[in-house]
Amino acid sequence: MSGVRSSSPGGELSTPHSEEIWPGTQSRRNPARGVEAAVVTRAKAPLLWYTLFVDPLPGPITLTSEVQGAWRKALDYIADAGNMEA
Numbered sequence: 001m002s003g004v005r006s007s008s009p010g011g012e013l014s015t016p017h018s019e020e021i022w023p024g025t026q027s028r029r030n031p032a033r034g035v036e037a038a039v040v041t042r043a044k045a046p047l048l049w050y051t052l053f054v055d056p057l058p059g060p061i062t063l064t065s066e067v068q069g070a071w072r073k074a075l076d077y078i079a080d081a082g083n084m085e086a
Contacts, residue, residue: 042074
């Protein structure tokens with residue numbers, strides 16, 4: 001035994017697990033909490049807009065740079081609003 005206690009009720013897994021949201025489709029819940037969850041929420045809209053209206057099938061390098069840009073803008077917005085320290 002590792003000596004680490006689980007906060008989950010007995011019989012439940014303490015790590016995020018896949019759920020079936022549609023027959024044959026697995027999904028993982030986003031385990032982000034606190035500031036990270038706020039940044040993810042703030043960055044989601046510009047990323048959806050980009051993939052819907054600018055480039056629906058970006059390459060991996062383009063998508064990575066867009067994600068980094070959206071993340072950075074979300075961090076700047078939250079820091080400017082006084083909700084966190086940069």
